[in-house]
Amino acid sequence: MSEIINNREKETITQSERHAVLKEIIKDLHNGKSDEEVKARFEEAAGNISVAEISKLEQALMEEEGIPVAEVQRLCSVHTAIFKGSIEEIHRSDKPEEHPGHPIHTFKIENKEIDRLVNFKLQLHFERFEKADTEENKFKLLEDLNLLLDIDKHYSRKENLLFPYLEKYGIMGPTQVMWGVDDGIRAAIKEAKEKITNYNGDKQSVIDALYFVIREVSEMIFKEENILFPMALQTLTEDEWVKIAHESGEIGFCLTEPAGVWKPERKQIEENALTEGYIRLETGILSLKQLELMLNHLPVDITFIDQDDVVRYFSHGKERIFARTKAVIGRTVQNCHPPKSVHVVELLLKEFKAGIKDCEDFYIKFKDKFVYIRYFAVRDEAGEYVGTLEFTQNISSIQEIQGEKRILN
Structure with a gap:
């Protein structure tokens, strides 16, 4: 029995020490060190870090260490690049999110369409524009960016349906950081479109704007699928997912539609009928x-x-x-x-x-x-x-x- 107790204590201390080291690494990034300078130290300390631990780290940076949300947003892409390959595989025997119509299933098929638009069509037209800034190449880029503006629906469902439930469970940091990055992407798409629409011959400015959009949208897909979605699946109840699925249509979908209607096998929520009670007001x-x-x-x-x-x-x-x-x-x-x-x-x-x-x-x-x-x-x-x-x-x-x-x- 004492051996079990000692092993548990050792495990707890190791986890606590690991969190301390990881916080220091993130703070080093905040203070200007490059990801290459801290990568080896990170890999040694992190092991198979879970998405839940990543979430706690971000929240601790803001709440305990006092780093502003805007600063964590700036760091987000940097430390996400380091987290790649270190996030543990999430295994579940039952995966409702793989069923057509489940909110996560819909988010993921949207991400496939977004990825295809950004890293195939937009990337192709971006490379053609780099070689020649013809009217045809500019028109193709505008077509792609107009389609990409539809990403607002994907982000709005995430912000207005998924985030409130995560916040109910005390997960505040990641939602604030991600919403800020979403807004940056929205603004970047509009800025790139404006530069092309009012093109003045500054080719490099357009190239920089498009490169930023492609990179940030691609990074957001990774963050959603490897951090946000697994964390949400670990946290939310079936009833909450049903509510999200039911209300998603009010905001709309991005580049595609849900692949079906998700009906949980074990139980379904019945709509509560409004009672016919009466209210006595001062004037009626x-x-x-x-x-x-x-x-x-x-x-x-x-x-x-x-x-x-x-x-x-x-x-x-x-x-x-x-x-x-x-x-x-x-x-x-x-x-x-x-x-x-x-x-x-x-x-x-x-x-x-x-x-x-x-x-x-x-x-x-x-x-x-x-x-x-x-x-x-x-x-x-x-x-x-x-x-x-x-x-x-x-x-x-x-x-x-x-x-x-x-x-x-």
Whole structure:
């Protein structure tokens, strides 16, 4: 018995020491050392490191070592290159993710299409452009980049459906890092497209932009399939995967469609019917069904977060402006925004809670819409802050109104 205890203690100490060494290696990279300088030390310390340990390391860097999210994003590609080949094989006797329609199966067939687009078509046209910047070669590159913009759906499903469940289990670091990298890829695709559309003869600038897109998209495929997806499969329940599969269509799919409808063998979730209870309001009485239908028929999107910044409700009209899924319910609003815009959200909420402001307006161009976004501090009868209401509306058609209309069409 004592031998077993001693062996367990030794194993725990070894694991702890390994984590310490790996943290030091990542910090060395942060301080400017090249991956070649630390590679041998890493291989000696890492052994068969698991995806869960990689996740813990990233989170510890931000929470314990104080390295900002932006810095970990900068390091992400560097230490991922070192992690390649060192990640242990994940064995499971039952693999639902291999069944058509499972969210991971769909993510992976999308990645195959993305990889084919980037490393075959775009790479081929990139090489032709390097040799000759003809109009035909530029047109082919624009075709490829327009297709690649569809990657936003792949990333949006990951950010708005998968990340909330990982965060529920306390896995925050990897989601914040990956969302930031996703945004960088989105911006890089648009930048490359803009350089080609407004080509001024600066061939090297276009080459650099395209090389960055090809490299970053390819690296993200590796990170998803070797780090994110295995970690998610180890963590999420079957019910949670069913919910993700059910809500994926609301955001859409990238370059392909799910290969089927996934139906777990052991159990399926039944939709909870809305009860026909009634709510007595100050100015009337409505059934729950009437209230929900009324809110969903408003020509605006409404989202409510409570006094603790937790998303409690969003309306579900026919055409939402920004993607929302039921996975955001119960999630803090800060984790529903890209890292680069979180500071704006926190400042606004701070001013609402302090009573400095009662409302704030924004207006942006989004795709073919002109979007008016309004935030209202919600207060009770005593003036105490109880939450924030987000009100979003496409006002393009309103801006076009002229004259008067007094009769029915």
